[in-house]
Amino acid sequence: MNQALIKTAQDLEQKTLDLIQAGNWSALDTMISPECKFVTNSGVFNKHQAIKLMQAMNLREANIRHVQATQCGDTLIVSFELACTEMIDDKPQSKGYSPRLSVWKQMATGYQCIAYGDFNRE
DSSP states (O other): OOHHHHHHHHHHHHHHHHHHHHTOHHHHHHHEEEEEEEEETTEEEOHHHHHHHHHHTOOEEEEEEEEEEEEETTEEEEEEEEEEEOEETTEEOOOSOEEEEEEEEEETTEEEEEEEEEOOOO
16 A cells, blocks of 8 residues: 555545634635535535535544545545544434545645545434
8 A cells, every 4th residue: 555645645634624623614615626526325515515514514523544545647536434523414423433435636736625425424
């Protein structure tokens, strides 16, 4: 495994989680591509809808593990497990680890998320 690639992936995911927990929506906005698709058990959401979901989930105590990364050209595909305290539709979700998948495209200014899969929603 390419440890540098995994470190890049882990740093991207951790920064995203840190921004969500801090409520730094403007910084998070710059990390998400305008074309980003956010997929959950409830459906497919665009960037604007996804940010609204993230604002409502009151994310806390986020921890990631088992980060894996694959690079294809300028695209970084990341899988990992996330454990956190979060609310979905005002209902607390499981605090156990659940799988997540993100896809990042390398831009001139850094990586931007172009797709995210979150299946911890009941």
